[in-house]
Amino acid sequence: MKSIISTVTSGTLALAIALTPISTIAAPVVRTIFQSMASGEQAKLQTINVWNGHGVAISFYEIGETIKKVWLDDPSQILLDTDGCLEGLDQNCSKGGAGLIHLRRIKKVNIPGIPQTSTTLLTVITQSSSGERKAYSFRLATSNGTPKYSQVAIKADVAREQTTPKPQLQSLVKTQQTINQIRGGIVVAIKSGWILQQDELHQRLQKLIGYLQAGDDISTATNKASVSEDLVNKLIALNNNSDNLRQGNSL
Template identity: 35%
Template sequence: MSQARGDRQIVTVEIYPGHGTTLNFRSTGETIRRVWLDDLSKVTLSFDDAGCSVSETGNECAARVIHLRRINPLEFPNLPTTGTTLLTVLTDGGLYLFRLAFPESGNPNYYSLEIQPDSISSGIQPQPVAVSIEGSSGAQLIEQGLRVAQSRNLIAEGNPLWERLQNLIVAVRQGVYVEVAAAQAGVSQALIVRLVELGQSVSPSVTL
């Protein structure tokens, strides 16, 4: 969460033609109050609260999810053309900055970014779940990462989150896409990424 707040290098979000990206603030427990987009010519924003709109949101806005969609470039008088633009999100808990980039070709590696609180998953930054985390090898990495987290006293057996992660691991091992399994189990995607990193740290021979 500290990275998105601009305490470190600003997070870059790539938006490809024909694809959208979602910024999910639900895990923070914060509510989006106002949003500014410096360049409106290449992307549209929508919210899970119909009372919100770009640059016009006031106290009536109570969104927690922002969806960004790439559009064909529009021309605005006196607005310079740039390769990237800045998205600023003001919540009731802080200010978040995202740099939006617009590749001209290719396919996205992710479709959703979850803003994760700096808590149990200390060091987690907003980042996507790799689409290649799947099957037995992906489940093994998540499970190994969970054991590492347990050894560091970050989580214990019997914890409700532990049980949800067990359900996720079983689903991934059975071939369910990790993003779908995460939604079904109620586990944040950023936490999965962190567990995979921990799993890789003890098992470098396992590849995604």
């Protein structure tokens, strides 16, 4: 009994140390947006955040489309640049060849006629090698705090089908067990004071659970929720150690 408690205590202490800087867990550098999410009839307006002193790039490299034209409705807080000239905007540009847009936040400038808003619309017109044109729309929002990504990669939907497991192929029982373990770890972490329910991290963990319930695997769900897989593993271990302690006390 003593050895069980000792093992659990040392394991819990290690987890406590690992969870101490819990609000500064690194998020993925690259955020993925698939074509159908930002262009076409099924698209939904995607929000891209831009932080102080931390630029964000929107890359069309992976789909091989050339940026032909860009509209930024409110340039009073965000400046944009491209890795190539754009027809109609840059002088001496006979043939546009940009594939990446760089966004940078600036101190707000009062521009007559532009209303005061916290977000603005970015519209991008691209052209494929076959000459097909597409229109992409993004909501740009100024943000404070710790940046969550540095680049937004636009990817083809065919890649999405290849990399995203179909929900019906996943073991529902195993997924539910994982969800229960994560929830148990969250409860222990809250009781220990490592996580507060009002923290942004707690909200991201709830989103993670929602993605798992919708059929995403751990890798996809953690990426969407901006939660590290290492943290998820620590929460699962925290739950399991707590279960072992309770079983030991019942002997």
